[in-house]
Amino acid sequence: MTPDVFLSVRDLHVRFRTEDGIVKAVDGLSFDLERGRTLGIVGESGSGKSVTNLTVLGLHDPRSTEVRGEILLDGQELTGAAESTLEKLRGHKMAMIFQDSLTALSPYYTVGRQIAEPFRKHTGASRRDARLRAIEMLEKVGIPNPALRVDDYPHQFSGGMRQRAMIAMALVCDPELLIADEPTTALDVTVQAQILDLLKELQQQTGSAIILITHDLGVVANTVDDLLVMYAGRAVERGPVREVLRSPQHPYTWGLLGSMPRLNSDVAEPLNPIPGAPPSLLAPPPGCPFHPRCGYPETVGGDRCRTERPGLPEGRGAACHLTPEQQRTIFAEQIKPRLG
Incomplete structure (x- = not known):
């Protein structure tokens, strides 16, 4: 692992035990991601894109999941790490923008509380400071009247606004690794551009590493540095994005x-x-x-x-x-x- 590599995945295998048999969701995947660079991962549904990145965050149920291989985050081995160790890293050093904002946000708590919670947990901020940070993040992702909407519940947000709230939650602690799983789903074209610009701004400010999972090759062409094409749980092509798309x-x-x-x-x-x-x-x-x-x-x-x-x-x-x-x-x- 070279000094510039922040995330290194080597020979990753992820298998799920089901009633029908063993699902080989990821089968021998390897890639590196350097600080300050963006890796795009593309492929059809079921190719293993989201499974790979959920594995990096340690979000699979260990009772039904077998994970083999090496996942190094800034030199720290994540495969087999204790849940307490992963909890300290999630939301702070690494974070994920989930694809389905409706199920990722809890209906029982206000949007502002859900954004403020990880900020308080990882920084020790007061309730007041965490609330101000939540309002700041809602404004950054384009929520109108953020000081008022911070106390709304998810059902009071439109689909696109919920997606932006999910992005605010992922960015609230300025993570060093950001995994964005279809982050512009349900957003109109102008808001898509705003969100992608926000991710670039975060990267420029913090030098973070970003993984962008998407089906939209148009988004990939203008957003990522390197491209990984996945099929059936394997990487079938990789390289600088312009080389992959042009040749x-x-x-x-x-x-x-x-x-x-x-x-x-x-x-x-x-x-x-x-x-x-x-x-x-x-x-x-x-x-x-x-x-x-x-x-x-x-x-x-x-x-x-x-x-x-x-x-x-x-x-x-x-x-x-x-x-x-x-x-x-x-x-x-x-x-x-x-x-x-």
């Missing part, structure tokens, strides 16, 4: 980009969705997990895609059996013309 190497990444509507395309032109559906993580396919939906196993030749798991190289690269020359040729001749 993607994995067929799954090609499919994600091809599924996006484009302003310069004909309105009558159909989208190009990825065929099939993500695999069941109760019984993921052998070899490359994407091969049942991929159009290039015959290009690779033999049964490699069906029997041999491709490795993900360090740095820029993709977990694919296509050679770099084949990737460049297919992208230039078949994929790029469709993307425009």
